[in-house]
Every structure is written in structure tokens, then in C-alpha cells.
Amino acid sequence: MAEEVSFAVYRYRPGDKPYYAAYSVPVARGMTVLDALTYIKENLDTTLAFRASCRMGICGSCGMMLNGFPHLACHTQVDEVRGKGKKIEVAPLAHFPVVRDLVVDLGPLFAKHRAVRPYILEAGEGEESRQLPEELERYLQFAYCLKCGSCWAACPTAATDAHFLGPQALAQAYRYLADTRDRGGGTRLALVAQSEGAWRCHFAGNCSKACPKGVDPALGVQLLKRALVRLPAKKAVVATAVSSAAKKEAG
Numbered sequence: 001m002a003e004e005v006s007f008a009v010y011r012y013r014p015g016d017k018p019y020y021a022a023y024s025v026p027v028a029r030g031m032t033v034l035d036a037l038t039y040i041k042e043n044l045d046t047t048l049a050f051r052a053s054c055r056m057g058i059c060g061s062c063g064m065m066l067n068g069f070p071h072l073a074c075h076t077q078v079d080e081v082r083g084k085g086k087k088i089e090v091a092p093l094a095h096f097p098v099v100r101d102l103v104v105d106l107g108p109l110f111a112k113h114r115a116v117r118p119y120i121l122e123a124g125e126g127e128e129s130r131q132l133p134e135e136l137e138r139y140l141q142f143a144y145c146l147k148c149g150s151c152w153a154a155c156p157t158a159a160t161d162a163h164f165l166g167p168q169a170l171a172q173a174y175r176y177l178a179d180t181r182d183r184g185g186g187t188r189l190a191l192v193a194q195s196e197g198a199w200r201c202h203f204a205g206n207c208s209k210a211c212p213k214g215v216d217p218a219l220g221v222q223l224l225k226r227a228l229v230r231l232p233a234k235k236a237v238v239a240t241a242v243s244s245a246a247k248k249e250a251g
């Protein structure tokens, strides 16, 4: 039987003052937060804006703050986030510009993702890209990233430093660094060697708690630091010099 649950939903239109609107939603067992938001939109307030597409934790569109922590709304049941009898506060993903209501601009995340060149670099032409299963295992978990922004929204460093490359981009830099088919390690290490790169991470570990796909970006960043420490001294100097150009690209 459905039970009424209270939702406090962040509302914002450009030019207006943001506020929280209260809604009461009949929640049946197994209902997700996305189902509840859809109920609100269809039955209580058609003006509510939120983003969703696949409804199955694949596209990464529906990231939002639920009681102060990032979640995918389609991947989170109401019962998981509400305490006994408590209401659920729904807000846009933290550390991103808000477009409207629960919709944020993920542009800064994508710009940083692009900056680490998230593709195989400099593989020889016509070269066969063979890879052993154990080589695939070195980076496979990082390849599950949805680019939903949850790790970024949970990161205390991203909260205070807009130039920080962030857990998503850094984990992807490691994903390609660890790929035996890739020859672009030097370029990426130069990028992550910058002051707003891997060393800016304080290893709070929130990014790994927030990832809905079980990726461990905090581990990726630590592995990047290890790769940087192992760089021969001469290369490390070059990496630091190149990093200022790379920083510009990351915005």
C-alpha cells in the first residue's frame, strides 16, 4: 500500500530567487526517486524541470543531491534515502551551474574530461591492438564511468577550486594511462602533473562513495600520483613545464 512521503524540491528559474517547494507523493514499495519526480510533474506541478533518459542507471542524466549526497534518481529507491518518517530533500548536483530547478550544466565536467584526451593516443597505424584479459583488468572499472557528475558533486576540493581537474577527469586519465594500447602517457601525465591536477586531490574519498557504478576515482588519482612519482626527474620537469598549456585547455 502506498505511503505518503514528503519531498522538498529545489526550484529555480533564472532571474528568480531559488526556494524549496513541498510535495506529498504516494510511494509504493520499490518506487524510485525518479518515479516520484515524474509523479510530481504529471500530477502536482507540470513546471518542475529535471533531466532523465534511460531510467536504468546507464545514461548518467539524472544525477542530483538527495538529502545532501549525490545519487542517480532512477537508481535510488525512495526507501533508500528517506530516514524513518523523514522527508527527502532533492536539490541539483552540487558544484555545477544550475540551469533550472534540478537541471545543471555539466559543461565544466565535459571540458575537463575532454582535456585529458579520453581516447587511445598514438597507436601505430595498422598496428594490431591486442590486449590480454589481465591487461584489460588494470583499467576496466574506470571504463564504467557514466560522466554523471556524482563524483564531482561529492568532492570537497571541487567545491572550493573550479580549476581542479576533478575525480572524473583524473580517473579517466588513469584509465587511458593504464591501457596497454595507448601511447599518450607522457601527454596525459603532463596534464595531471599541474598544480590543479592529481596533487590537488586530498584523498577525501567521497568521489568513490558517490559513484553509482562502483568506480573508484580516488584510487585512480592515487595511481596517477604513483606514476608521477616514478617519472624520471628530467621527464618530470618537462611534464611540469608542459602542464601550464594543458591547464589552459582544461579551463
Ligand code: FES
Residues within 6 Å of the ligand: 051, 052, 053, 054, 055, 056, 057, 058, 059, 060, 061, 062, 063, 072, 073, 074, 075
Ligand atoms: S535516467 Fe539514465 S541514469 Fe538515470
